[in-house]
Amino acid sequence: MLRAGAVSYLNTKPLVCQFDRIAPDVELSLEVPSRLATELAEGRLDVALIPSIEFFRAGNYTILPDVSIASYGPVMSVKLCSRVPFEEIETVALDEGSRTSIALMTILLDELFDVVPLTSPLPLDATLGESGTDAVLVIGDRAMNVLNDQYPYILDLGYEWSRWTGLPFVFAFWAVAPGVEVTPSQRQAFIEAKEFGRTQVPAIASEEAKRLGIDEIQCLYYLQHVIRHDFGPEEQQGLTRFYELACQHGLAPKGVPFVFQGQPTVAQGC
Numbered sequence: 001m002l003r004a005g006a007v008s009y010l011n012t013k014p015l016v017c018q019f020d021r022i023a024p025d026v027e028l029s030l031e032v033p034s035r036l037a038t039e040l041a042e043g044r045l046d047v048a049l050i051p052s053i054e055f056f057r058a059g060n061y062t063i064l065p066d067v068s069i070a071s072y073g074p075v076m077s078v079k080l081c082s083r084v085p086f087e088e089i090e091t092v093a094l095d096e097g098s099r100t101s102i103a104l105m106t107i108l109l110d111e112l113f114d115v116v117p118l119t120s121p122l123p124l125d126a127t128l129g130e131s132g133t134d135a136v137l138v139i140g141d142r143a144m145n146v147l148n149d150q151y152p153y154i155l156d157l158g159y160e161w162s163r164w165t166g167l168p169f170v171f172a173f174w175a176v177a178p179g180v181e182v183t184p185s186q187r188q189a190f191i192e193a194k195e196f197g198r199t200q201v202p203a204i205a206s207e208e209a210k211r212l213g214i215d216e217i218q219c220l221y222y223l224q225h226v227i228r229h230d231f232g233p234e235e236q237q238g239l240t241r242f243y244e245l246a247c248q249h250g251l252a253p254k255g256v257p258f259v260f261q262g263q264p265t266v267a268q269g270c
């Protein structure tokens, strides 16, 4: 059995709906993104939907094609919530579930607001108000529940990225650990699961809205129009730009090739 790990948030539900039926020879577990990255790095998983920055940091993973967690414009679930104007931020508490959004925030604060904040962790079970910092970075389901009147300044990092670069942002994709063999039919199953999940979005939205205590229309909108699950040329362009910036900001090493399983290697110019 191939051991796979997927993100436990709402945005991933369409990628793993009826996964056991579609990929019977893959054993699937769910976790927050940062833990998936650790489990893949430590050999407890063979394939994982990891934060994109962790792909660059590992340097020796390959990619399963055609599937990602991406957005173009507002993403709704990755928010920097601040008590002070962004250019005055000195301290930020960082969602312990995140890796990529932390890197994205670091780049955007530096490039757009000339801010390099002191950071501390925001534990997974903490409420935002507990942090005592100027700002908090939250991702996933917890971010969708932040009400706009709780913080006077909220930066949607997906929106800010696309406004600045004109590109989509790729938060996560399926990465394969070195030495692991994924068969062509297993590879296909990950794509088939995405295609099946797309047809199930209304049912997923209805079920998940109840579970998370959020509005069903908001859930449906998020899954149908906000999160992109493909990994096409535009997403790859967005990922390449992010990689270049991550290198410039010292957040990732240079020279990591984007190797998509079953496709010719694409060398990256960073």
Ligand SMILES: C=C(O[C@@H]1C=C(C(=O)O)C=C[C@H]1O)C(=O)O
Pocket (backbone or CB within 6 Å): 007, 009, 011, 033, 034, 050, 051, 052, 069, 075, 077, 078, 097, 098, 099, 100, 101, 102, 139, 140, 141, 143, 171, 172
């Ligand atoms: C859009 C999101 O992307 C997530 C954010 C990640 C990160 O910050 O490391 C990783 C995986 C994605 O699921 C989200 O969860 O809200």
